[in-house]
Amino acid sequence: MLRSIVKQSCRGSSFLLQCSRILRGSSKKWPIVHQQEVIPKRLKYTMSGVKGGSHKKGRQMPEGSTEEDLTAEVEFDEKLIDKDEEYNFIASSALHITKNILNEQHILLIQPYIKWGPQRATTSPDLMVEEAEALVRSVPKWQVEHTMKVPLESFSKKTLFGRGKIEEIKSIISKLRASGKPITRIFISKGVLYGAQKRLLETTFNLPILDRYSMVIQILRLHATTAEAKLQVAMAEIPYIWGQTRPKNASVGKLDDLVLSESQRILLSDRERKLKKALESIRGQRKLLRKKRQARNFPVIAVVGYTNAGKTSLIKALTREVSLQPRDQLFATLDVTAHAGQLPCKLEVIFMDTVGFMSDIPTELLECFISTLEDVMLADVILHVQDISHGNCTEQRKHVETTLRELVEKFGEDHELDNIINVGNKVDKLPSDAREVSKYQDMHLISSQTLEGVRDLLDTIEKIILQRTKRSHITIRASMGGEEVSWLYKNATVVDTEADLEDSQYLRLHVVIADSTFQQFKHHFLKGRKKLV
Ligand SMILES: Nc1nc2c(ncn2[C@@H]2O[C@H](COP(=O)(O)OP(=O)(O)OP(=O)(O)O)[C@@H](O)[C@H]2O)c(=O)[nH]1
C-alpha cells in the first residue's frame, strides 16, 4: 500500500493529497415459399437495461443518455417466435415439441453410460441420473415414472441398446401400463442421439424419444420470456433439426432419418437465415448497450456457472434486488440481465446474470446465446459460482472452465480468463467439518441464502475491480464549498467526507477515482485552469 502526502497550491487553494492507493493493476488485455404470405411485423424488442440503478444527481453521463436510451428496436418476422404451423410440424417431428408443454407427461428415464475406454463417464451414473431427473422436474407436470441406468460399450450401435436390453425396456413399459402408469415419452439422457437411432427406437417402443438436447429445448422454450431469448432458442433448434434430417442427396438406404420435403427444407433454410439476421441485429444492439455502459464508466461483473449453482441468488444477495427470482429449476435464467449494485467503497457496479452451463449438451446450443456471452467476455470480473454442496461439483467446475475456454477460442476473443473469482456457494448445506477441505482453497465460500461470506466476497471483488479498472482509493483535501468538491462529486465516487481538523475551511474527501480522472483533476485544479471540461 502506497501512502504519500503531496502538498500543492494553486489559485489560492492549497491541497493536501493523501493518496492511499489500495491497488494498481495491469490493464485488461484484454427457407421460403411463405415469405409473401407473412406480413413482417415490427415487434418491439426491449433490451433489458440496468435494473435498480440509482444515478447520483449530477453524476457525469454521456450526453443525452438516460435509462430510456437502453431500449432498442429490432425488426423481425413475428412467425420466428410465435406460431408458424408448418415449422411447428417439422419441429415436433424432430424435437417432439408438444403443442402444450404444460400437459402432463409420464417419463421413462434411461441413463446410458460407457463403463470402459476413452468415452468412459467421468461422473457416477447416479449423479447423471440425478441431473437428468432435475431436467425433467424443470417442466411442470412432467414426471419420471421409472429410471434405468444402462451400461454400454459404445454409443454408436444403431439401436443404441442390445437386443436383451430392448426386450427389458419393452417389458418395463408394459408393466407400467398395466399398473396404471402409462409412459408417454422416453428420455434417453445422452447429448444427441443420431436421427437413425432415434427413429429406430421410436418405432421399436412406439413412443416419442427425447435426448438431452431436445429435452433442454423444451425447458428453454418454457423459460424464454423475452423476444431475445425466444429468438435464441428458436435458433438453437435449427442445427438439431438439420442433424436429424436425411441429407438432400443421401442414399435412399438411410430410411430411418427424418425426411423433409423440398418445401420444408426451404422453409427451414429461410427461417435459419432470418433468425441469423435478427440475432445479428440484437448482437449489434447489445454492443451499443455495452458502449453506453462503458461511457457511463460502470465496472461490470459477470456471474457465470453451472445451471442451478445459485447465480441469480448470488446477484440477489449482492444487490438486494427483490424482483430477482431464484428457482430450483434448470435453465431458469435465459436472459442476460444487468443489475446495479454497490461495492463497499460505494462505487456503483453492474452485475450480469447469465445462462447456466450443462455438461453433455453440444456447445452449438450455447452458441446461440453468443451475444449474451459476449457480455461475459468483456466483463471486468467474472464470478464463477459453484454449488459446493453438489456431489458433482468438481466436474461441473471443469465443464464450465472448459466451455468458457472453448467459447473464447471459437469467437476469437483475446481473453486470458485471468479475472475469474471462484465462488463456492451453498456452504450452508455443508457440515462445518467439511469446509476445510483443500479443494475449496481457491474459493470464496459463501451462502447466498444465509449471506455467510458475502461481505468478504464483496471486498475481494472491490479489490480486483479497483485494480483492473485502474481506480484508486485516495483522500483529497479541498476547500469547503469549492469547485473541486462539486467536480469530485460529479466525476468520482465520494465515499466519505470529514472536516479537516487543522483548518475548518477545508474538507477531507475520501474518494474512489479512476487514474485518468485523477489526472484530469490534477490538470484542472493543480495547473490553475479554472474552467472544467
Ligand atoms: N441452501 C441454499 N440454497 C441456495 C443457495 N443459493 C441458491 N440456492 C437455491 O438453489 C436453487 C437455484 O438457484 P438460482 O439462483 O436460481 O440458480 P441459477 O444458477 O441462477 O440457476 P439457472 O438460472 O437455472 O442456471 C434455488 O432453489 C435457490 O434457492 C444457497 O446459498 N444455499
Ligand SMILES: [Mg+2]
Ligand atoms: Mg438463474
